[in-house]
Amino acid sequence: MFSLPTLALYPWLKDSKEWVRKEAPKLEELLKSPTYERARAIGHERLLNALERKDIGERSLSTEAEQIMELLSYPLARMIAVGTMDPSLSFRYALAEAKHASRLLMSEPLEFVLEMCKEFGLDIRLEGEKFKLHFTDWIKYAPTYDSRWKLVNNRVDGGYVVSWKRGIVRLLQEALTRRISNEIRLLAPPREVQRVFGKQIKEIKANYSRPEETLGKEGTGDFPPCIKKIISTVTSGMNVSHEARFALVTFLHAIGKSEPDILKHFSRAPDFDLEKTQYQVRHITGDISGTEYKPPSCQKLKTFGICPESEMDELCSQVRHPLTYYKRSQR
Numbered sequence: 001m002f003s004l005p006t007l008a009l010y011p012w013l014k015d016s017k018e019w020v021r022k023e024a025p026k027l028e029e030l031l032k033s034p035t036y037e038r039a040r041a042i043g044h045e046r047l048l049n050a051l052e053r054k055d056i057g058e059r060s061l062s063t064e065a066e067q068i069m070e071l072l073s074y075p076l077a078r079m080i081a082v083g084t085m086d087p088s089l090s091f092r093y094a095l096a097e098a099k100h101a102s103r104l105l106m107s108e109p110l111e112f113v114l115e116m117c118k119e120f121g122l123d124i125r126l127e128g129e130k131f132k133l134h135f136t137d138w139i140k141y142a143p144t145y146d147s148r149w150k151l152v153n154n155r156v157d158g159g160y161v162v163s164w165k166r167g168i169v170r171l172l173q174e175a176l177t178r179r180i181s182n183e184i185r186l187l188a189p190p191r192e193v194q195r196v197f198g199k200q201i202k203e204i205k206a207n208y209s210r211p212e213e214t215l216g217k218e219g220t221g222d223f224p225p226c227i228k229k230i231i232s233t234v235t236s237g238m239n240v241s242h243e244a245r246f247a248l249v250t251f252l253h254a255i256g257k258s259e260p261d262i263l264k265h266f267s268r269a270p271d272f273d274l275e276k277t278q279y280q281v282r283h284i285t286g287d288i289s290g291t292e293y294k295p296p297s298c299q300k301l302k303t304f305g306i307c308p309e310s311e312m313d314e315l316c317s318q319v320r321h322p323l324t325y326y327k328r329s330q331r
């Protein structure tokens with residue numbers, strides 16, 4: 001098992017979970033006892049930092065007490081994230097934890113990075129200063145938005161991709177983002193968490209969630225009826241056609257929405273699968289395919305039955321494209 005300082009730095013390790021399982025107090029005590037007030041404060045801080053700075057932040061870990069509080073703050077931060085009931089916030093938190101870990105890993109010895117790869121079951125070995133990772137693991141975790149990660153653009157030796165530490169750490173970041181997001185997705189927040197962190201959860205939702213209906217000009221206020229209709233269908237928990245998904249992603253991308261913002265719209269769909277949706281979004285926005293697809297015209301949307309003709313307004317009669325509608329409605 002790793003030492004306590006390492007578990008505190010990397011609280012998502014299997015060993016860290018094992019430590020928490022054996023050594024942590026019961027949930028009730030963790031949530032209410034004054035002894036763990038510091039752990040609760042760090043848990044909250046972890047999530048706030050993730051949403052504000054895209055990194056969970058660093059704290060002193062020089063004493064055993066500090067290490068224990070840091071380690072316990074991780075499950076608490078996850079509970080608060082789940083308590084927001086907003087998958088987009090949870091995803092942003094997972095990403096920030098993974099980015100923080102990858103920054104720490106860059107200053108660790110190569111042998112330690114190798115250990116971390118084994119944590120994720122990667123088929124990898126270290127030869128001198130370079131890693132050799134089986135090509136199937138490379139494909140599984142390589143960022144898809146950049147052609148530099150494609151197999152053809154890397155040296156492959158006997159089925160193993162040869163990489164420097166930086167490349168392997170980047171893959172670990174992806175593996176960790178997936179691990180944390182998938183784990184969080186399966187968590188149900190204990191009722192007690194809502195009671196203890198109710199005020200913090202409310203504030204986080206108010207400051208960082210952006211439900212369309214409360215966003216005014218930043219939200220769907222200026223969107224054309226067709227796009228509003230798709231969003232309301234998806235957010236009410238109903239499935240929409242492939243063409244409607246395509247129209248929504250291309251529209252949101254064209255007006256400058258970020259990937260998490262686009263994903264958020266799909267998070268309430270009954271068949272929501274983060275990885276799959278993320279892949280589809282990256283394909284449509286050109287990160288994977290190299291082709292940045294444009295939103296379909298009004299004529300195409302009418303052909304697919306996506307234009308809600310009964311909800312068309314005056315502006316609709318003056319435009320031929322949903323993007324033109326959006327631009328004009330902002331004037």
Ligand code: SF4
Binds near residue numbers: 224302307321
């Ligand atoms: S006319 Fe065009 S912009 Fe208006 S709802 Fe139909 S497809 Fe959308």
